[in-house]
Amino acid sequence: MFDLGFYGYRRFALIDENDGYFVSRLKKNANPLIVGERRKWRGRAISLTGSYLRDHLSKLTRKHIDVTGEFGFKRRQYGESQSAATREFRVVGVRNEDTDDYHLYVTNLPDEFTPEQVAALYSFRWKVELLFRELKSRYGLEKFETGDKAIAELLVVAALLTLLVSRALLAVFQELDPDVEYPAERWATTFRSVAQPVLGDLGVALGHPPPNLPELVRREARQPEKSRLTLNKRVAHAFNTEMSP
Secondary structure (H helix, E strand, O other): OEOHHHOOHHHHHHHHHOOOOOEEEOOOOOOOEEEEEOOOOOOOOOOOOOOEHHHHHHHOOOOEEEEEEEEEEEOOOEOOEOOEEEEEEEEEEEEEOOOOEEEEEEEOOOOOOOHHHHHHHHHHHHHHHHHHHHHHHHOOOOOOOOOOHHHHHHHHHHHHHHHHHHHHHHHHHHHHOOOOOOOHHHHHHHHHHHHHHHHHHHHHHOOOOOOOHHHHHHHHHOOOOOOOOOHHHHHHHHHHHHHOO
């Protein structure tokens, strides 16, 4: 599923040539030649074969468009030569009655996928976008304050594990309260705010009691080496040494 920022017929062709599948919104300036219709329409339906998609788009009233379009593009440049190529892809349109136009998609999915299913599959792309936004904004993947590859990998794994725990806990709440809606971003914000006590309760349940806080503070905050003087003591020591007779 491609965002329009990654739209490219050469990329689509490579996916198709390697037995992969893709779905993308059709760019507004794309106007493929229709070389065949993939479904039969009742009544006096306008034939699109042999014309360009945009030529008849405003005249159509059918609920769906399902045709094969021919797209031209340039292959990767080798040296000073760059060959042109054409490729046929499926073009699907689902009419939006509210806006009186079509949501258009280009894909190589087989006809077993109806136009509604193609549109529904593409809508999942937004969920992927939300997932990455959650990882970056809630779980620290927006920016790493390190140039160490090993540390960066650990931060990525930690973020993914946090996401998995969050989703697992969300599934529990959804099962307990099937009539309650939990928006993904709101859930992520709430989970992040309570993650520490959740981990504490989980540790107790697994037989790991919480640490002794006074002992923890004493151990972590004290000077690690007795021979290493603090800044204040180093300054005082330097002055005392110079002033000694």
